[in-house]
Amino acid sequence: MTNMHAYRTHNCAALTAANVGETARLSGWVHRKRDHGGVLFLDLRDHYGITQVVAKSGSAMLDLLDGLRAETVVTVTGEVVAREAGQTNANLPTGEIELIAGEVVVQSPAQELPMPVAGDAEYPEDIRLRYRFLDLRRERLHANIMLRSQVIASIRQRMIGQGFTEFQTPILTASSPEGARDYLVPSRVHPGKFYALPQAPQMFKQLLMVAGFDRYFQIAPCFRDEDARADRSPGEFYQLDFEMSFVTQEDVFQAIEPVLHGLFEEFADWQGKGRQVSALPFKRIPYRESMLRYGNDKPDLRNPILISDVSEHFTGSGFGRFASIVEAGDVVRAIPAPSTADKSRKFFDDMNAWAQGEGFAGLGYATRKGGEWGGPIAKNHGDEGMARLAEALGLGPDDGVFFAAGKEAQAARLAGLARTRVGESLGLIDQNRFEFCWIVDFPMFEYDEDNKKIDFSHNPFSMPQGEMEALETMNPLDILAYQYDIVCNGVELSSGAIRNHRPEIMYKAFEIAGYSQADVDTNFAGMINAFKFGAPPHGGSAPGIDRMVMLLAGEPNIREVVLFPMNQRAEDLMMGAPNFASPKQLKELNLRSTAEVKDVDGIVAPSAG
Numbered sequence: 043m044t045n046m047h048a049y050r051t052h053n054c055a056a057l058t059a060a061n062v063g064e065t066a067r068l069s070g071w072v073h074r075k076r077d078h079g080g081v082l083f084l085d086l087r088d089h090y091g092i093t094q095v096v097a098k099s100g101s102a103m104l105d106l107l108d109g110l111r112a113e114t115v116v117t118v119t120g121e122v123v124a125r126e127a128g129q130t131n132a133n134l135p136t137g138e139i140e141l142i143a144g145e146v147v148v149q150s151p152a153q154e155l156p157m158p159v160a161g162d163a164e165y166p167e168d169i170r171l172r173y174r175f176l177d178l179r180r181e182r183l184h185a186n187i188m189l190r191s192q193v194i195a196s197i198r199q200r201m202i203g204q205g206f207t208e209f210q211t212p213i214l215t216a217s218s219p220e221g222a223r224d225y226l227v228p229s230r231v232h233p234g235k236f237y238a239l240p241q242a243p244q245m246f247k248q249l250l251m252v253a254g255f256d257r258y259f260q261i262a263p264c265f266r267d268e269d270a271r272a273d274r275s276p277g278e279f280y281q282l283d284f285e286m287s288f289v290t291q292e293d294v295f296q297a298i299e300p301v302l303h304g305l306f307e308e309f310a311d312w313q314g315k316g317r318q319v320s321a322l323p324f325k326r327i328p329y330r331e332s333m334l335r336y337g338n339d340k341p342d343l344r345n346p347i348l349i350s351d352v353s354e355h356f357t358g359s360g361f362g363r364f365a366s367i368v369e370a371g372d373v374v375r376a377i378p379a380p381s382t383a384d385k386s387r388k389f390f391d392d393m394n395a396w397a398q399g400e401g402f403a404g405l406g407y408a409t410r411k412g413g414e415w416g417g418p419i420a421k422n423h424g425d426e427g428m429a430r431l432a433e434a435l436g437l438g439p440d441d442g443v444f445f446a447a448g449k450e451a452q453a454a455r456l457a458g459l460a461r462t463r464v465g466e467s468l469g470l471i472d473q474n475r476f477e478f479c480w481i482v483d484f485p486m487f488e489y490d491e492d493n494k495k496i497d498f499s500h501n502p503f504s505m506p507q508g509e510m511e512a513l514e515t516m517n518p519l520d521i522l523a524y525q526y527d528i529v530c531n532g533v534e535l536s537s538g539a540i541r542n543h544r545p546e547i548m549y550k551a552f553e554i555a556g557y558s559q560a561d562v563d564t565n566f567a568g569m570i571n572a573f574k575f576g577a578p579p580h581g582g583s584a585p586g587i588d589r590m591v592m593l594l595a596g597e598p599n600i601r602e603v604v605l606f607p608m609n610q611r612a613e614d615l616m617m618g619a620p621n622f623a624s625p626k627q628l629k630e631l632n633l634r635s636t637a638e639v640k641d642v643d644g645i646v647a648p649s650a651g
Contacts, residue, residue, distance in 0.1 A: 049117055049149075055091025057122055059138045066141060067119040068093055069149065071179065072110050074160050082107055086118060086141075089184075094131075094140040095120070103143040113152035113159055113179070120144035167601075172615040174606055186603045189312060190591045194261055196308055197282055197587075200301040206259040206284060211246035213239060213263070218565065223267035225277075233632035239265035242584060244503070245569050247285040248541055251580040252572045257297075259284040261587060267612075273533055273589055275600055276612040281536065282590075285582035291524050291540050294581050295480060299324055302528070302535075302585065306476050309594045317474045324528075325479040332481050337375075337458015339484075342532030343477035345465035349457045352376045352445075355431050361422040364406075367447045374447045375457040376435055379464050383411040383440035389467075390417070393444060396463065402456045406445035413439040462532070476530055476593065483507075484525040487518040487554065497555050500525050503569075504539035505579075506551060513550045528585055530593055538583025545573050 049069040057066060070088035077083075080099035084107055085092050095118050097104040110116065120142045131137030156172075157165045159179045170177045177183055198208070217224045217238035224238040240246075242264050250258045262283040270276040286294060303322050310317040325343070332339050335348050353373045356364035364374050382389065390407045397405035408428065409416040415428050423431070437443060444464065446456040465471050486506045488499035496518050504523040506512050512521050524540035542548045548570065552562050562570055591603040601607040608614050628635060 046119070053090040054086055054088040054093045055135045057093055057136050057139050057141070059124060061122045062124050062139060064122050065119065065144075066122050067117060068095075068141060069117040070115070071159075072107075072112050072114045072116060072152075074112070075108070075110075077108070080104075083140075084143075086116070087179075091135055093136045094125075095143050096140050097143045101143065103146050106146050106148075107143060110148070111152045111154065113155060113176070114148060115150040115152075117147040117149055118143050118145070167609060168615060171607065171609055174616050178605070183602065185313070186591070186595045186597065187605055189309065189595055190587075190603055193305065193309065193591050193594060194587065196305055197261070197301065200304055201259045201282070201284065204257075204297055204301060206257040207255065208260055209250060209255070209258050210260060211240070211243040211250075211262065215240050215246075216568075218245065225265045225267050228631040228633055230631055241266050242281070243283050245566075247283060247582065248503075248569060248580065249572055251285055251287045252575070252577045254287075254578075256287045257284075258286075258582075262584070270608075270610045270612070273592065273600055275588060275604055276608050276610070279600075280587040281584040282587060283582070283584040285580060287578040287580045289540070289579070289581055291482070291526065291581065294538065294540070294583065295323065295326075295526075298528075298583060298585075299478075302478065302530075302590075305590070306478075306530075306594065310476065312594060315474070315596065317476060319476045320478050326482050327479050328483040329481055329485065330483070333454050337454050337456075337461055339481050339527065340529045340532055340534040341479065341481075342462065342465075342471065343479055344471045344473075344475050344531060345461060346470055347378055347380070347461050347465050349454075349461055350376045350435055352431060352434070355427065355434070356423070359423050359427060361419050364419070364423075364445070364447055372448055373450050373453050374445055375453050376431070377444040377446065377457050377460045377464060378435055378437055379407075379442040379444055380438070380468065380470070381440055382409070382442040382468070385409075385442070390442065390444075393460065393463065393467075397446075397456060397460065400456075400459065402446075402452070403448065405456065405460055406447065407442060408445075409442045410437065411440060419445065478528065478530050481527040481529060482525075483522045484527075485519065486521040486523040486525075486551070489519060495556055498551075501537065501539050502552065502555070503541055503548070505542045505581075506547070509544070510547050510550060513547065513554060518554050524581070526583070528583065530590075533589055533593060535585040535589055536583045538581065540579070540581035543573055543577040543579055545570055548573070 046067050049067070051067045054068055054070050068086055070086045073085040073087035073092060075082060075084050082097040082104050084095040086095050097107045118141060121144065122139050123142055125138060125140055155176065157169050157176060159176055162182065178187065214227060214237040217226065217236070222241055224241065227237040227239065229235045229237060243260065243262050247258055260283045262281055263278055264281055265278050268276065284298065286297060299322055303319060306319045310319055327341065329339055332341055334351060337349055351373060352375070353368045356368050356374050359365045368374060390409060393407065394405045406419050407417055408420040415425065420428050435443065444460055446453045446460060484500045486499065486504065487496050490497045500523060504525045507522045507524060508516065525537065526539065527537050528535045542551065549559050549562055588600045588603060592600050595603055597603055606614065606616065613619070622637070623635070
């Protein structure tokens with residue numbers, strides 16, 4: 043033993059039946075203990091796995107191990123023996139052996155735990171985040187973070203294989219109107235001035251194309267001072283940022299689709315999940331079609347339900363409420379409810395109550411069983427009218443239908459939410475598939491009702507379809523842009539575009555949205571000036587790393603695939619951030635705070651000014 047490594051000869055997943063009879067040394071955390079009639083079984087865990095350690099009755103090690111708290115770090119040296127017949131564990135790589143404890147060294151005792159590491163019990167978010175280092179020891183979280191690392195490594199390899207080169211863009215940069223609030227960093231050497239953390243490397247990656255680098259990518263950190271959601275971290279996130287020169291929209295699709303498809307195929311069977319990935323090429327769905335058929339611009343194609351506009355069916359209908367809605371120029375959308383003949387009236391009434399709870403006026407419905415219609419809408423619309431409706435929608439004799447009526451935007455939104463809820467309630471969504479699609483042909487402009495003006499609807503730096511001619515001759519609200527989103531299972535992974543690389547077209551596009559040439563020159567000086575020195579046609583996108591890992595891990599919340607996430611209020615409970623700056627720090631930065639600050643001794647005092 044004198045020549046052994048101080049801490050381990052093997053990791054806790056390495057010993058097998060081939061090692062029986064050897065002396066081994068393992069180090070790790072006390073995971074679980076079980077006392078079986080004077081024989082103590084202890085699961086020793088490290089990053090790699092678990093090995094069962096045994097202290098037999100009468101052994102000097104039994105009392106020592108029995109007194110250790112869970113998560114104490116120990117080094118155990120002993121003989122590797124085969125487990126008794128019937129005691130093996132096929133679920134563990136080390137399941138055929140155990141280590142007889144001959145020598146135990148306690149490296150670091152653990153205090154009583156605020157939350158257990160063993161087991162799958164859920165614990166309050168504040169405890170999990172305050173003790174994230176314990177949370178990350180848990181098997182599910184540990185595996186998720188390892189998956190994240192493997193996904194990023196795979197992306198890098200695949201992007202390089204597609205001819206992309208990785209570059210790092212600045213973290214300290216200038217504030218720019220990207221759509222969310224900036225995180226500002228005060229400058230010590232330039233009093234009163236601030237850097238901004240990048241919301242995305244948008245400007246820099248376009249400048250890389252102007253600089254002639256052709257194909258760029260980066261696993262890019264992005265910083266946005268925005269509220270948390272299930273699929274968005276507060277504060278910071280990572281994206282696969284890429285840009286390409288001399289490309290059409292189709293070239294961008296053909297470059298990134300194999301990366302995403304290959305990545306998801308590689309990890310589709312992670313932890314034996316055995317999922318399928320939609321075939322190449324990914325489906326392309328125009329924005330307006332997506333809003334009509336799915337009720338949103340990030341459709342979950344695993345759901346077979348399609349929404350239809352049935353407004354014309356209710357023109358002059360006996361169902362006066364829908365007839366008046368249509369006559370007023372608004373719409374009626376239908377959401378099929380397949381095979382619901384066996385559902386009680388309560389199922390349909392509950393859907394209506396749910397819609398009202400979401401802030402809508404309600405969700406109409408008609409039931410059908412064996413071809414017989416039920417409900418007030420069907421009764422008033424009449425059998426002939428319902429038969430025509432059923433034929434148009436392709437409804438079967440046992441398929442019901444829900445209706446969302448009102449102004450187009452509201453009806454579309456309700457129909458989209460109802461489509462998802464019906465699909466989930468009826469178990470129609472296949473959880474073992476990844477369904478990708480591109481949403482294309484976004485409108486370049488939209489009408490801002492609040493400010494009574496035309497504004498950009500998506501990315502102002504996109505190339506309008508038809509370029510300058512479209513801007514000069516078309517109704518702005520009819521102009522489409524070379525903008526696209528990549529969507530998987532109803533989760534938007536990223537927005538992208540073919541960029542507007544022509545200064546005169548950019549000035550014209552901003553003019554339509556009410557901005558002067560001086561506004562563009564002031565707000566986007568770096569980019570617009572660069573474009574005046576020869577810019578290639580270019581485009582790209584930036585799929586979210588966190589969202590992709592979330593999908594692959596099968597997690598509902600992005601927090602479960604981020605190492606040290608902040609809470610919903612953008613606080614790091616573990617490190618105590620954000621925190622007050624000391625008067626000394628504020629003075630160095632030429633700042634005054636309107637809040638209380640802590641001095642160098644940690645005493646809270648009101649700040650000057």
